[in-house]
């Protein structure tokens with residue numbers, strides 16, 4: 201199999217709720233978020249791992265880890281993803297998918313085939329700021345993925361990275377209202393942008409953190425904050 205996997209995190213307790221897991225990092229992405237911490241990964245400048253090495257790693261950890269996180273970059277861009285997920289499940293792992301939601305057709309395929317145990321979906325920005333934040337204008341594709349997950353039984357979380365030079369409490373209120381409207385009842389993570397050695401595009405200065413107390417509380421879902 202030829203896969204755009206550039207790196208493996210061999211163990212994590214934080215990325216797949218209630219599971220021990222490893223992370224497969226896919227190179228390439230269909231967004232260009234200015235605050236992205238992984239420019240080399242996104243722009244496909246990293247060396248790919250040979251399939252034999254990935255296979256050997258997965259076989260060696262088979263009985264030691266509960267799950268595999270498919271992350272990136274954007275892993276749904278890889279045509280081999282469904283086949284790899286099947287392979288990983290046959291080894292006995294549970295599967296978590298990290299996605300920006302721009303490929304609802306792949307998400308649909310994986311959900312229909314019952315190949316996913318957990319999904320983390322990025323809600324990058326409300327419609328009117330989506331292009332500015334992500335460099336892409338396909339908000340409707342993302343929204344389709346969100347709707348699909350809201351009507352499916354697979355547990356999922358939603359997360360938004362917030363750089364207050366780009367988005368503020370008003371924008372988060374719009375996102376929260378949309379999540380309420382769709383009946384989302386899981387965990388919503390607000391991730392404070394942390395300065396990084398390199399980002400994908402130049403950023404304005406961030407002078408403050410998001411004021412979480414200025415946000416409404418939700419009866420439907422739980423809001424958490426964490427650093428990105």
Ligand code: SF4
Nearest residue numbers: 229231232233236273
């Ligand atoms: S932060 Fe944006 S550009 Fe970077 S990997 Fe995630 S979706 Fe892609």
